[in-house]
Amino acid sequence: MARTAVLGRLTWQVATVTAVRVQTPTARTIVLNVPGWPGHRAGQHVDVKLTAPDGYSAQRSYSIASPPGATTLELTVQRLADGEVSPYLADVLEPGDQLELRGPIGGWFVWEPTSPGPVLLVAGGSGVVPLMAMIRTRARTGSRAPFRLIYSVREPDTALYAGELAGLAAADAGLDLTYVYTRSTPLGWPLPAGRINTDILTAGQAAPPGLAVFVCGPTGFVEAAADLLVDAGYDAQTIKTERFGPSGGQP
Amino acid sequence: MAIVSRGFGGRRRGGDEKLPPGQYLVTDFPVLSAGPTPRVNLDTWELRIAAETGQSRSWDWAAFRQLPHEDITVDLHCVTKWSKLGTAWRGVSLDTLLDGVATDAEFALARSYGGYTTNLPLADLLGGQAWIAFSYDRADLDPEHGGPARLLVPHLYLWKSAKWVRSIDLLTKDQPGFWESLGYHNYGDPWREQRYWGD
Amino acid sequence: MTTHLDGNALAGALRELFTVDITTATGQCVSCGTTGAMGQTHVYMDAPGLVARCPACGEVVLRLTRSADRAWLDLRGITCLQVQLPASGET
Numbered sequence: 001m002a003r004t005a006v007l008g009r010l011t012w013q014v015a016t017v018t019a020v021r022v023q024t025p026t027a028r029t030i031v032l033n034v035p036g037w038p039g040h041r042a043g044q045h046v047d048v049k050l051t052a053p054d055g056y057s058a059q060r061s062y063s064i065a066s067p068p069g070a071t072t073l074e075l076t077v078q079r080l081a082d083g084e085v086s087p088y089l090a091d092v093l094e095p096g097d098q099l100e101l102r103g104p105i106g107g108w109f110v111w112e113p114t115s116p117g118p119v120l121l122v123a124g125g126s127g128v129v130p131l132m133a134m135i136r137t138r139a140r141t142g143s144r145a146p147f148r149l150i151y152s153v154r155e156p157d158t159a160l161y162a163g164e165l166a167g168l169a170a171a172d173a174g175l176d177l178t179y180v181y182t183r184s185t186p187l188g189w190p191l192p193a194g195r196i197n198t199d200i201l202t203a204g205q206a207a208p209p210g211l212a213v214f215v216c217g218p219t220g221f222v223e224a225a226a227d228l229l230v231d232a233g234y235d236a237q238t239i240k241t242e243r244f245g246p247s248g249g250q251p
Numbered sequence: 252m253a254i255v256s257r258g259f260g261g262r263r264r265g266g267d268e269k270l271p272p273g274q275y276l277v278t279d280f281p282v283l284s285a286g287p288t289p290r291v292n293l294d295t296w297e298l299r300i301a302a303e304t305g306q307s308r309s310w311d312w313a314a315f316r317q318l319p320h321e322d323i324t325v326d327l328h329c330v331t332k333w334s335k336l337g338t339a340w341r342g343v344s345l346d347t348l349l350d351g352v353a354t355d356a357e358f359a360l361a362r363s364y365g366g367y368t369t370n371l372p373l374a375d376l377l378g379g380q381a382w383i384a385f386s387y388d389r390a391d392l393d394p395e396h397g398g399p400a401r402l403l404v405p406h407l408y409l410w411k412s413a414k415w416v417r418s419i420d421l422l423t424k425d426q427p428g429f430w431e432s433l434g435y436h437n438y439g440d441p442w443r444e445q446r447y448w449g450d
Numbered sequence: 451m452t453t454h455l456d457g458n459a460l461a462g463a464l465r466e467l468f469t470v471d472i473t474t475a476t477g478q479c480v481s482c483g484t485t486g487a488m489g490q491t492h493v494y495m496d497a498p499g500l501v502a503r504c505p506a507c508g509e510v511v512l513r514l515t516r517s518a519d520r521a522w523l524d525l526r527g528i529t530c531l532q533v534q535l536p537a538s539g540e541t
Contacts, residue, residue, distance in 0.1 A: 009465065009466065009467070009468070009469055010462065010465035010466055012253075014254055045458075045462075047462045049253070050256040050259045050261075051253045051254065051255050051256050051259070052255070052256070052259050052260050052261045053255050055253075056261045057253065057261075058259075058261055058262070061459070061462060084261060084262040088256070088258070088259050092257075092258045092259070097256075097257055098254055098256075099256070100253065100254055100256075102462065102465075103462075105458075105461045105462045105465055105471075106458040106461040106462075106471070106473055106489075107461070107471035107473055107474040107489075108457065108458050108461070108471075108473035108474050108487055108488075108489030108490075109456070109458045109473075109489065219453045219454075219455075240489070241456050242456055242458055243453075243454075243455050243456050243459075245453065245454075245455045245459075245495070245496075281496075282496070283496050283497045283498065284494060284496060284497060285494055285497045285499070285501040285510075286494055286501060286503060286508070286510075287453075287454070287508065329498075330498050331498055366509075366510070410498055430498050430499065430515070432524075433499060433513050433514075433515045433522045433524055434499075434515040434517065434520065434521075434522035435498060435499075435515065446517065447517045447520065448520075
């Protein structure tokens with residue numbers, strides 16, 4: 001049953017960075033203390049605003065990586081070489097610094113732990129962040145909904161949360177994890193590097209009843225994956241997509 | 252209650268060029284659009300000028316490219332605050348296209364393939380102030396930047412330079428276009444910083 | 451950029467104006483009659499404003515511009531918005 005609470009109008013609030021955690025050579029997680037945080041749902045995002053001394057400001061959206069119920073809010077930021085905001089968040093921000101953010105935002109690209117149905121998560125690069133919030137929520141709540149994550153990355157070094165995902169998947173047969181390496185593979189990988197395809201997405205099966213699909217990542221990836229699923233007979237109405245674009249996304 | 256983000260400067264490069272108020276200089280050419288890029292077939296492309304009398308004239312691509320054209324170098328100022336100086340275009344002047352058109356109209360509405368519209372006083376299209384441009388930087392105008400042809404009116408904010416232009420209607424009553432009907436200034440002079448209604 | 455984002459990209463901007471999350475509200479496209487969640491619209495944000503288009507026919511369903519102190523919203527592209535609210539007696 002979708003939550004129907006009426007929310008207040010969204011306003012900016014000041015959060016304090018309490019810690020940062022390196023995830024990969026180009027990404028780190030920012031841990032935030034947000035006074036009065038109202039709670040959120042897995043898959044939602046926040047808008048982050050940076051203001052320069054002369055008043056110039058830039059704003060971007062970042063998916064919340066932490067599950068609902070945690071005491072701090074976590075964002076995982078991938079540094080984009082030509083980004084305006086991401087290099088600041090990935091390199092300059094330090095514990096003790098403050099950040100303006102507003103949220104949580106978005107009621108459509110969310111997963112509720114009360115939903116028992118199977119879930120297919122398809123991530124391209126940093127698109128794994130909101131899907132990781134869903135996986136962490138599932139683990140936290142003890143949900144037995146069958147989860148399958150297909151995670152496409154360029155090379156092993158760029159995969160986010162690798163250790164945590166390996167641990168969760170090893171401990172729980174209900175979480176299935178499949179990597180797709182598009183540029184270079186780990187040593188001994190049985191397949192050559194290549195893009196996502198129908199076989200990997202569907203494991204040769206039709207959609208199980210009640211399947212919900214979440215696809216997140218760069219626009220090209222999201223379109224390719226969604227098209228492959230629809231062509232394989234998956235119901236387009238059950239596929240929710242979140243494209244990371246040059247604005248509104250994560251540059 | 253904006254806080255200042257320690258160590259954040261933003262992407263802008265302040266120039267020593269004289270820019271309109273609130274603008275910053277860019278060296279790339281940003282692409283902004285309200286929808287998918289129209290793909291216009293040159294075989295079916297048509298430019299039409301329609302007067303309030305009902306009289307109109309039109310050119311297909313071949314006829315349009317036969318018209319006398321000019322090479323111009325102009326500065327571009329986008330309402331989203333970027334400015335790009337010294338851009339080189341080739342186009343047909345609106346003075347050429349409107350030459351001999353009988354009209355009492357004071358206003359114009361430019362319409363684009365894809366549905367975009369923008370309005371401006373007819374006087375701002377005349378006197379060497381406006382072109383239908385088909386070439387940018389000595390190459391065919393890219394669809395992303397409005398090709399095959401766009402309106403170019405550099406003395407106003409760039410949203411008035413309608414990409415993928417298909418017609419210009421001459422009107423006796425002003426008709427606000429796509430952005431002008433949603434808060435953007437009806438005239439849009441960058442030097443008076445006329446971005447929004449009431450500015 | 452002339453590729454689009456998904457409808458959840460307009461969630462933040464509209465939460466400044468509405469106390470409900472618009473992305474889960476449903477609307478009917480005035481042009482083609484398709485009904486769906488606003489989260490399914492195709493959103494163009496690289497513009498002087500935000501434009502949401504019907505995923506079926508491509509026509510504009512919603513437009514929003516924002517200055518420092520004002521917002522302008524045009525919803526003429528949908529017949530109406532249907533918003534789920536708590537049933538009477540619940541909060």
